[in-house]
Amino acid sequence: MELWTSTHGGALLAPAVLLPFVGMLLGLLLGGRQVQRVAFVFMPLGLALAVGITVAWLREGQTLVYLLGGWAPPLGIALRADGPAVAMLLAVAGVVCGIGIYARADFGTPLGVKESRAAFSYWLLLMAVWGALNLVFVSGDLFTLYVALELLTFAGVPLVCLAGSGETLRAALRYMLFALCGSVLYLLGAVLLYGGYGTLDIPLLADAVQPEPIARTALALMTAGLLAKTALFPLHIWLPPAHGGAPAAASAVLSALVIKGSWFLVVRLWFDVMPGVVTLPSAQLLGVLGAMAIVIGSVVALRQERLKLLVAYSTMAQIGYLFLMFPLAFDATGNTLMHGAALTGGLLQAVSHATAKAAMFMAAGLIYAALGHDRIADLAGVARALPVTVLAFVLAGIALMGVVPSGAYLAKKLLLDAADGSGQWWWTIVLQGGAVFTAGYVVLVLVNVLRRRSAALILVKRVSRRSEFAALVLAVGSLLLALAALGPLPGHLVSNPLAHKELATTVLVLMGGALLALGLSRAPLLAVARSAAGANEGRLRHAAVAIGTAFEHADRLVRRWPFASIALLTLAAAFGGLLLVGAPK
């Protein structure tokens, strides 16, 4: 495979990166109402480009390459789109369009106003996030990737505080400062790599790096920095308030898209830049952090009183899920990190999370807009008032649980196969447990919205039909993702959803989730328990609540700045140490 000459389809890569930025610049120039119009012109264009790149990639059957200015690396910069990049490009384009359609209702410029701050900023920043992500996916140079990461941060942070309240400003500032720590660590690693190998081009580096101190240090620093930007436990200091406090259309961008940028970079670094440096113990650490994120994030999510915060904590848990593939991508001997089923599974998980989580935040935002609040205990009657919205939320939840034929299902299946193949049975438990936790908060919300309401539900605002359907389409998309992925993947991976085995798993997962929701929810879940609340809750529920409270305290402790920053450096040190353990000779 030739990675240092432009391929035919490579010509589409530079436009894919620059188109959103050009849209942003034109929007800035025209201003006022035109900002939104420009965005709506550029969204289909970008989507078409992403589809074009996918077609070109399928047709050429190899990585698309484009040398900018005709200069070959190491002096020049190459853009490259391999399978993972193409998948992410396409998914992000789809999700951006979905979010864009949803956001029209929230971020239209009101009549009689020449230009409104929130609308102006939102559409420009959406374009900026999109361009930055495309750059993250296709850039083949570690320094350009640094610039891309910063672009993503500068576009993401203002989205957090578009509402302008003090709480969101504080969340945004925390996000900014912590993300800056992360990016400077990343840059430090890139500098070391240049000092050691004289290039920042990914394939050239992959050929040159040796398992030696300088590469290990660089990998440890860069990984830790990127984890801070991805908000993997225990570095999620900024995530819950930021994602829970932002306007829903912005939360969807942040939660579904922005965190995928730095996550994708970790994947690039481990699988493409330094597969010869990483070791199984260091990958196990990533997996362990992921497992802890799943458990703590899910439990705290179940303890939330507000729907948007629940979804925000579920994002924290799902980020954990994205890191389980790292230990599973090692072969049975535990020596080599392989491009294979586990990586495919991880990518599928990322794509299905992007679509489903966007849908969930949109649905939560619609419920908030219609009711004027999003207190979970007061959601009775919503299912009747907003059936499409609730359907979108539940379908997105089911898709995340991994029911056939959702993308998460296929991802889980691939990861389970990989766990079997490499003999790491313990990850099977985590994978199945994660689904149960997801089922927990779906059940929690479902029970509350389905509850009958004694008085009529008063809606403070009519929700936009278009927004509801945008959420529904994304949720259904996530639910049917496995079918779409069947083209490149073998068909036997998807089984009949009504087969005994699948049905049994689904029922078990749902029952487990129901039990969790029963035990952990803040307000007692069932009407019977509700009437008897306080008097006699039952010993099990007491124990579960005690555990939940303990986890909440732990989460609050971990999210304090000194702790988080110390954890950041400790993790860097731990990665550095584990890269020495079991290093290939």
Next chain:
Amino acid sequence: MTAIVSLVVALLLLWLALWTVVARDAFVAVAGFVVYGLLLSLVWVRLAGIDVALTEAAIGGGLTGALLLGAVGRLRGTEAAAWSERSGACTRAFAVLLSVSVATVLALCVLTLPEPPPTLAPQAAENLAATGVGNPITGVLLAFRALDTLLEAVVLVIALIGVWSLAPDRFWGGRPGPRYGADPDGILTYLARVLPPIGIVVGLYLFWAGADHPGGKFQSATILAAMWMLVQMAGLSDAPRIDSRWLRAGIVVGPLVFVAVGVLGAWQAGAFLGYPDGWAKPMIVVIELALLPTLVLVLALLLNGAPARSADSPPAPGETSLSARSTRPMPAGGTRQ
């Protein structure tokens, strides 16, 4: 002799950094940081990076210092509360331990760097002729790695959108910063009349020299932006409305022209951001010329901050720059006793 100078500079730099980080008073810390920035320029000269030294002095030390100084005057009253949240001895001990170990590991890496050192200098030298510029750094920035430079302009624009988005809704379309009243007899007014012509000449000289000698659009843009800020602070002209058409056009012209030239390259030279034979230098000059207004405007506007008043707010009577800008004048008792 020069080794001793380097050693002294290095030690001074470390001492200043430490002082800046541990100082109790935020104003002292920021003042220390400004001095640190100046000293850093000296380090760049010793490291054979005149271009970097100029950028560091202009942006790293100058503009960043101005931003921080502007901020520090407005956060009195939050300092004491923050100090009370100071982490305990245990945390600090941990922090020391971790910072020292990171620094040590880095130092070990530095000491085991490969010999001979990897470098792209020969390749850059070999290909420089094709770009038509004499300064290799300009060659890297605008030919070999032109994408980075384009993205850098985009970064600045996004940062500006981010800063603007922080404005309260009622001031959208208004002007950033306080309105400075003019004091016809003030020294600042005098300075704002005398200095800008010289500054503009120096700025344009740096811009022009950048093709073949150290210098370039960033250093030049910083000086021009500083001149504009000076005129604003003296009250001779007001900060612009952020919704004005010319302002927006000036902000986007650089990156848009850059992309257009890139597309032209794709058409004429067969590669996006490439230059047809013999046309490299004129096209680079076009890009740099288009980037100059963008950089001047964005750097100055980033310094100005979010819109903070409506477009037609009257100047506060008798307000001059220093009273409005930094409520924290030089500590009368001094800090060095």
Next chain:
Amino acid sequence: MSVVLDVFSIVAIVAGLVFFLAGTVGLLRFPDAYTRLHALTKADNLGVALVVTGLLPQMDGVLAALKLVLVWLLVMLSSGAVSQLIARSVRRRECSE
């Protein structure tokens, strides 16, 4: 001839440095902001002038020498303006207290 010029340079620069030193001592030792400014601006301006004068014969070319003179003029202008601004702001604060 060149020896004479070198000696002249050394003498002028050393004298300039002495003035800088005096200015710095003044900054550290004088009691209030006004006297400190006084020490700093007076002595430093003279110091800069002497250093520039000392460097002038060492320049290769009239253009470089002119640049040096321009630097000197700019330093004079900025230090004069800034010290006045500082003094004014200190005075304003004293009045308001």
Next chain:
Amino acid sequence: MTVETLFALCACALVGIGLYGLIVQPHPLRKLVAFNIMGSGVFVLFGALAMRGAAAGMAADPVPQALLITAIVVAFAATAVTVALLLRLIESTATASLADEPPSGD
């Protein structure tokens, strides 16, 4: 010791100092200053590496130096956004604390 090794080691120490400030200083502006010091440490390290790469009649490898100019500008943009956020936070809440809000509902 050569000048580039000297400054490379100095840069490592600067990174450490900046990290300490980032962890320990409670005020966001002080964290920002510490971030800038840490960033400058990374830059100096890169500059020292560039000087190690002097070859072909150049006093230093021009590629890292060009990247440094970009990185300095990006760091300035980061500082500008953070300062604007901080000032807005102080304006609307009169505090600059990063500590978490007291948990609601307890």
